[in-house]
Amino acid sequence: MSRVCLIEDDPIMGEALVERLELEGFSVVWHRTGSAGMRALAAGAIDLAVIDVNLPDLSGADLFARLLDERVRIPPSLFMTGYGSIEDAVRLLKLGAADYLTKPLDPTALIERLRALAGGKGAGTDAPHDTPLGISPAMRHxxxxxxxxxxxxxxxxxxxxxxxxxxxxxxxxxxxxxxxxxxxxxxxxxxxxxxxxxxxxxxxxxxxxxxxxxxxxxxxxxxxxxxxxxxxxxxxxxxxxxxxxxxxxxxxxxxxxxxxxxxxxxxxxxxxxxxxxxxxxxxxxxxxxxxxxxxxxxxIPPLRERPEDILWLAERFVADYGRRVPRERRVLTPEDRERLLHSKWPGNARELQHLLERACILGQGERLALDGALDIPKEQGLKAQAQASERAAIETALVEQDCNMTATAARLGISRKTLWQKMKRYGIKRIQ
Incomplete structure (x- = not known):
């Protein structure tokens, strides 16, 4: 039986995850703060970790970085994050995290990924992170x-x-x-x-x-x-x-x-x-x-429906250019990332690839030449994309569960109350 350390401060989600993981045959230890979870991981005897990125005392990224600094053996770690924390999650992957899933959480996807990690060879930062198509829930599915x-x-x-x-x-x-x-x-x-x-x-x-x-x-x-x-x-x-x-x-x-x-x-x-x-x-x-x-x-969903993949693809395209032209290594700045996330990408991944190749060729030093290359509406920010993605996830889950509120909430990994609140916020009607 695999031992899972769950670090999640939300009492409703934490309780639901503990119940589901135990039903699936995992042994679970649940901690509600980053510091408590860090002590449990440092003590060892843990096979897998499921960590929320946003914790009350320190972020999941800080927790992971501290364990690395202290040279603690870290088990394969899967992070849960909201759309606003995608950059943190991408940074975690670079540090050696095994994977991450976005909220609203798909419990089935979580179970499948944990089983894959439990059955894989190696652990901790040596475990490979295989993302052949993208890091969005749609592409992982x-x-x-x-x-x-x-x-x-x-x-x-x-x-x-x-x-x-x-x-x-x-x-x-x-x-x-x-x-x-x-x-x-x-x-x-x-x-x-x-x-x-x-x-x-x-x-x-x-x-x-x-x-x-x-x-x-x-x-x-x-x-x-x-x-x-x-x-x-x-x-x-x-x-x-x-x-x-x-x-x-x-x-x-x-x-x-x-x-x-x-x-x-x-x-x-x-x-x-x-x-x-x-x-x-x-x-x-x-x-x-x-x-x-x-x-x-x-x-295959268009890129605008899976904004999590934008920076993942961008990093790969820029890194590929650096391998082909080692003397012209470019780096995506925080401003670059924000601008890329704000674009609608009507030409999808191909448009992103061609734009970044041009920006790399015309760039100077480590900087890309993105000026004038992107037509970004002011209202199309990361928050707007995140809300659009969350609304789409809720609507899809409602259809899949025949508008059963309990089943839909369980499918999304949230409470019925949270589901009602989100439906009201987005103006989603429950069709009988």
Whole structure:
């Protein structure tokens, strides 16, 4: 049985977490102040720690830093934080914290993460912090979904989301989980000439058309037992969709100009920024193909719906530039971070990446050249983004729990009273 040290000053949340953790098989010691929790951690005999960032006597970040200074063996530590403390949480990750979750808390996500930490090797600051897609609850949930989908290697997957959200990044992460030693082949259906796309997908035999001086394998064959990623599937010509449907159904293809079937063990992963259901209604996408490629489906939220990931991505992009150009290492200042958090990012992660690369190239010394690069409305501050995210989380939980207030409050990790107060503040109506 794993021993958990819970450091949380809120009596309602603390009591709820103790009850849930014990029901899940953990042994829990609960401390309501940072100093008491620090003494418990320094004494040892703790396997995991769950720490609130905002404590009455000292912050969770100060607590963690003091333990590091005193060279105390720190167990894998997961922090809980409100949206206003994201920067503190990111700093904690750099110091060696195992993870953090944002409030309103998802108890299921907490349990899953604690079980993963309890089953991992090593502890304390040596424990790896694996954040392949993002640190927001949405992207952590998506990463968990991909881990399950990786076990179904023959089932097609459809990835939806706005341009620039990172659909190929997600597909490549699935590839690392499912078949890292097999090929990953990416094709943009919108970038291929219509006259070449059939031969590109399915290959061709020698003499199949003018210029076909030898047999060529298409991307399905090239992918082998790996993953074929078809980006912008909504732009595939209608005439070609019937051939793709047969390949997906039969797991066989026939090369252009050929007659013998070729087995295709490849997993098909498709992506689109378009509404495929609307394309089906308009007759621009085959309904049978639509249902076949979306046996499994995920949607990547836009960056504006997961502000926690903005600074996480920014740090990675700036660090990547520093690795590529070691003589021009740039550093995000607090002012830079505030400005990045205030932007709406209509172009999502791709826009953020391109803007930061330009700011790094044009910067001087350690400073980035962000002046004039961001169009930030004054009212779009961190607090406004946090409130929008919290409201969205409450509305989603209400729908998931059929507007049951007790179940919704438990899902969010807050009391019924707090839930009513937040609903009143945001003007959320309880729909029966």
């Amino acid at each position: 998506l990463a968990g979904e991909l881990a399950r989908m990786a076990r179904h290697a023959q089932t097609p997957l459809l990835i939806g989301g706005e341009s620039g959200v990172g659909k190929e990044v997600v597909a490549r992460h699935l590839h690392r989980l499912q078949c890292p030693d097999a090929p990953f082949i990416a094709v943009n259906c919108a970038a291929l000439p219509e006259t070449l796309i059939e031969a590109e997908l399915f290959g061709h035999e020698k003499g199949a058309f003018t210029g076909a001086d030898r047999r060529r394998a298409g991307v399905f064959e090239q992918a082998g037992e790996g993953i074929l990623f078809l980006d912008e599937i909504g732009d595939m010509p209608l005439a070609l969709q019937s051939r793709l449907l047969r390949v997906v159904q039969d797991r066989q293809l026939t090369r252009v100009g050929g007659s013998e079937p070729v087995e295709t063990p490849t997993r098909l992963v498709c992506a689109t920024h378009q509404d495929l259901t609307a394309l089906v209604r308009e007759g621009r996408f085959r309904e049978d193909l639509y249902y076949r490629v979306r046996v499994l489906e995920i949607r």
